[in-house]
Amino acid sequence: MFENVGHVLYHVLIILFPILFYYQFLNKGALVLTKKVNYRFLFIMLVMVICTMSFPIEVTEGFNYDQKLIPVILSFLYGGLVTGAIVVVSMLYYLYMIGDSNIIAMVINYFILATLLILFRNRYSSLSLKKKISIISFLFLLITSTRAIRLFYLNEEKEIFLNVLVSIITWISLVTAIMIIENLNMQMQLQHELQRSEKLKVVSELAASVAHEVRNPMTSTRGFLQLMSQDDNLNGSQKRYIDISIEELDRAQSIIQDYLSLAKPNKQGMDKINVSKELEHVIQLMSTYTALNNTNIRQEIEGELYIKANKDEMKQVLINLIKNGIEAIDKDGTVTVKAFSFKGMVLIVVMDDGVGMTPQQVERLGTPFYSTKDKGTGIGLTISFQIIELLQGKIEVTSEVGKGSIFTIKLPMETSENS
Numbered sequence: 001m002f003e004n005v006g007h008v009l010y011h012v013l014i015i016l017f018p019i020l021f022y023y024q025f026l027n028k029g030a031l032v033l034t035k036k037v038n039y040r041f042l043f044i045m046l047v048m049v050i051c052t053m054s055f056p057i058e059v060t061e062g063f064n065y066d067q068k069l070i071p072v073i074l075s076f077l078y079g080g081l082v083t084g085a086i087v088v089v090s091m092l093y094y095l096y097m098i099g100d101s102n103i104i105a106m107v108i109n110y111f112i113l114a115t116l117l118i119l120f121r122n123r124y125s126s127l128s129l130k131k132k133i134s135i136i137s138f139l140f141l142l143i144t145s146t147r148a149i150r151l152f153y154l155n156e157e158k159e160i161f162l163n164v165l166v167s168i169i170t171w172i173s174l175v176t177a178i179m180i181i182e183n184l185n186m187q188m189q190l191q192h193e194l195q196r197s198e199k200l201k202v203v204s205e206l207a208a209s210v211a212h213e214v215r216n217p218m219t220s221t222r223g224f225l226q227l228m229s230q231d232d233n234l235n236g237s238q239k240r241y242i243d244i245s246i247e248e249l250d251r252a253q254s255i256i257q258d259y260l261s262l263a264k265p266n267k268q269g270m271d272k273i274n275v276s277k278e279l280e281h282v283i284q285l286m287s288t289y290t291a292l293n294n295t296n297i298r299q300e301i302e303g304e305l306y307i308k309a310n311k312d313e314m315k316q317v318l319i320n321l322i323k324n325g326i327e328a329i330d331k332d333g334t335v336t337v338k339a340f341s342f343k344g345m346v347l348i349v350v351m352d353d354g355v356g357m358t359p360q361q362v363e364r365l366g367t368p369f370y371s372t373k374d375k376g377t378g379i380g381l382t383i384s385f386q387i388i389e390l391l392q393g394k395i396e397v398t399s400e401v402g403k404g405s406i407f408t409i410k411l412p413m414e415t416s417e418n419s
Contacts (some may be wrong), residue, residue, distance in 0.1 A: 007055070007057045008057060008067075008166045008169045008170070009169070010055070011052050011055070011057075011066060011067045011170075011173070012067075012169065012172075012173040012176075014048060014051045014052050014055075014067070015048060015052070015067055015070050015071070015173050015174075015177055016173065016176065016177060016180070018044045018047055018048050019044070019177055019180055019181065020180070021044070022040065022041065022044045023184045026040040026041075026044070027040065027041075027188075036359065037079075037080070037082050037083055038079060038080075038083065041075075041078065041079050041083065042075070042079060042083045042086060042087070045071045045074060045075040045079060045083065045087045046071075046086075046087060046090055048070070048071035048074075049068050049071040049072065049087055049090065049091050049094075050090075050094060052066045052067045052068050052070075052071070053066050053068050053091065053094055053095070053098075057166065065163070065166055067170050067173065068091055069113075069140075069143065069170070069174075070170070070173060070174050070177060071087060072084065072087055072088055072091065072110065072113065072114075073113075073117065073136065073139075073174065074177060074178075074181070075087040075088075076114065076117035076118065076121055077117065077121055077124050077136075078181060080121075081118060081121075084114060084117065084118075085114070088110050088114055091110070092106060092107060092110065109146075113139075113143070116139065120135070129178075129179070129182050132178060132182070133175055133178060133179075136174065136175075136178065137171065137175065140167075140170075140171050140174060144163075144164070144167040144171075147163060147167070148160050148163055148164065196366065214256060215253065215256060218249055218252060218253060221249060222246060222249045222250075225242050225245055225246050225249070226246065228242055229242045229243065229246075270308055270309060270310055271308070271309075271310075271311065272306050272307070272308055272414050273306065273307060273308075273309055273311050273314065274304060274305065274306055275305050275306070275307050275309075275314065275339065275346060275348065275411075276301050276302060276303050276304060276305045276339055278311070278314060278315055278318065279299070279301055279318060279337060279339055279348065280299070280301060281315075282315060282318045282319055282322060283297055283299055283322070283337060285319070286319070286322050286323065286326070289323065289326060290326055290335070293326050293327070293329065293331075294331045294332055295326050295329050295331075295332070295333050295334065295335060296333075296334045296335070297322070297334070297335050297336075297337060298334055298335070298336045298337070299336075299337045299338075300336070300337070300338045300339075300340075301337065301338065301339040301340075302339055302340045302341065305339055305340070305341060305346050305413070306346075306413065306414040306415065307346050307391070307411045307412065307413060307414055308391070308412070308414050309387075309391050309411070310387075313387045314387070316383070316384070316387070317383075317384040317387050317388060317409070318348070320380040320381060320383070320384045321350045321384065321407050321409075322335060322337065322350055323380075324380070324381065324407075325350050325351070325352035325354065325405070325407070326352070327354075328352050328354030328355055328356075328404070328405060329352055329353065329354040329355075330354070330355065333352060333353045333354055334352070334353055335350065335351065335352045336349075336350075336351040336352075337349070337350055337351075338351075341413055344412070344413055345410050345411065345412060345413055346409075346410075346411045346412075346413045347408060347409065347410055348408070348409040348411075349406060349407070349408050349409075350406070350407045350408075350409075351404065351405070351406045351407075352404045352405055353403065353404040354404050354405065355401070355402065355404075356399045356400050356401040356402055356403050356404050356405055357399040357401065357405055358399075358401055361399070362397050362398070362399050365381055365385075365397055366381050366382055366384075366385035366395070388409055388411070391411055391412075392411075392412055393409060393410050393411035393412065394409075394410050395407060395408065395409055395410075396408045396410070
């Protein structure tokens with residue numbers, strides 16, 4: 001008995017070591033569920049499942065026990081549908097090649113398990129760690145119970161205790177694996193936020209130090225150009241060149257003002273505002289811009305959604321996101337704007353069916369100097385992210401190349417009775 005328990009602890013090492021190895025040497029960011037296959041994570045899951053099946057524990061004659069269930073669950077929850085399917089098929093093929101007598105039962109059991117995990121995985125990432133562990137533990141309890149019932153049916157009552165013991169150890173290793181993944185994901189996200197904050201700090205300090213020196217000569221230059229444009233001796237081409245120069249100076253002034261907004265985030269002027277009305281107003285303002293770009297705006301906005309924010313800054317955020325959605329569409333596309341309440345939060349969703357972005361582009365959104373547009377500076381989105389963070393909210397972005405992008409703003413909701 002104690003020898004078998006030692007074998008189970010060996011299996012625990014097989015499960016935990018590859019995860020730590022993955023985060024230390026193979027992973028470049030937080031492990032999140034995407035449609036794209038993470039081949040490094042897939043490789044680690046395949047190593048896990050093959051190693052644990054190669055050294056099974058014989059509970060009774062003809063009934064071996066291993067921990068292949070753990071990499072199967074992890075591959076679906078953190079790798080996605082394709083990764084999970086590859087791991088399950090590889091596992092079943094391996095069992096078939098070594099002549100496992102229970103292959104048919106395994107196919108049925110893991111088909112049911114895979115179906116449950118597929119149905120559950122879409123909600124998994126939004127749950128708290130406590131809820132994740134609770135649901136996975138309940139699922140594991142069902143599987144353990146069926147194994148115990150099988151032993152009882154085979155008149156192996158004396159082995160039921162051992163089955164329960166090794167199952168408890170397996171459950172502990174599964175929960176430990178999930179906690180390690182979740183905690184390391186959180187650390188990587190915090191590190192990413194820290195790096196982003198440091199970049200913002202550098203840009204803010206740089207903007208504050210040089211803006212005054214740059215704006216003064218630009219203002220003088222603009223004034224002289226305006227005086228020159230009033231000269232009656234200028235021909236049409238010369239006036240046009242002067243007008244273009246003034247427009248470019250104004251554009252440069254606007255960019256400098258954006259940088260100053262980073263340097264001096266506004267925490268004052270915070271009032272309770274009806275974001276539904278602000279959205280409708282912004283959509284009306286953007287109607288001319290959408291017509292020029294051959295796009296449409298579709299809105300689904302609940303009435304009376306209140307948040308606490310600076311009215312002008314919130315309008316700036318909404319204009320930036322809707323404008324980006326319009327510019328992401330080549331032609332004849334639609335930008336959909338939704339606003340609704342959910343669990344004490346106000347959610348504002350801006351969807352477009354434009355060119356979309358790669359995961360690498362999504363990862364860099366909101367950082368200074370980065371833009372997916374040829375003539376963009378990235379400051380507009382950087383300011384938008386900063387404003388939402390100051391409001392104790394966040395912006396989530398999902399995108400797929402060729403299909404479009406979804407920007408979701410989540411902000412704490414103010415009740416209509418609050419002042």
